[in-house]
Amino acid sequence: MAVLPILQVGHPNLRLRARTLSRDELLLPETQQFIDDLIETMHAANGAGLAATQVDRHVRICAIEVKDNPRYPYKPNIPLTVLVNPVLEPLGEERFPNYEGCLSVPNLRGLVHRYAELRVTAWDRHGTPVEKLVRGITAGTYQHEVDHLDGKVFLDRVEDSRTLATWDQWKAHHEAAFVETVRAVVARYGS
Numbered sequence: 001m002a003v004l005p006i007l008q009v010g011h012p013n014l015r016l017r018a019r020t021l022s023r024d025e026l027l028l029p030e031t032q033q034f035i036d037d038l039i040e041t042m043h044a045a046n047g048a049g050l051a052a053t054q055v056d057r058h059v060r061i062c063a064i065e066v067k068d069n070p071r072y073p074y075k076p077n078i079p080l081t082v083l084v085n086p087v088l089e090p091l092g093e094e095r096f097p098n099y100e101g102c103l104s105v106p107n108l109r110g111l112v113h114r115y116a117e118l119r120v121t122a123w124d125r126h127g128t129p130v131e132k133l134v135r136g137i138t139a140g141t142y143q144h145e146v147d148h149l150d151g152k153v154f155l156d157r158v159e160d161s162r163t164l165a166t167w168d169q170w171k172a173h174h175e176a177a178f179v180e181t182v183r184a185v186v187a188r189y190g191s
Helices: 029-044 136-149 167-173 175-189
Strands: 049-051 061-066 078-090 095-102 105-115 117-123 129-135
Touching (some): 029 049, 029 078, 049 136, 061 136, 105 136, 105 167, 117 136
Antiparallel strands (some): 049 061
């Protein structure tokens, strides 16, 4: 496995929309190796997720995992999940405020409003259909990663630029209040 370079905001390729994969292409050894490398890169960077577009591969694949992540100690755990050709369908209009950061936008966080409940349809890494409901903070993580596959970064969704903060300033001035928001979202949605 290899740790891949992560594109940073400003790189034009980060804004490219990823293309759909065929099942045959997904099952190729080189695609399976790429998925292993994507996961390895996410782990090496302590990310909660990583999309193929962030490592300059423009296919609709992303990996998500939260396991006692030191960058996000307040996030509920999410088992390792690989989504291929994901489609997210909001279930209602309810949203919640989510302070987000990103491996492609280093040292910056901002407040984004995310749908509270989603239906996810995709394939797993072996081409097996996946359909599930995700809620709360977990739903926010899914939306963040699928945005990358559409050429978007969380900065595009920040409604008020006054919420932007470096990590140090966020920890000093916003983290405690946001952790309370996370607790309320988890209590309401279970994740």
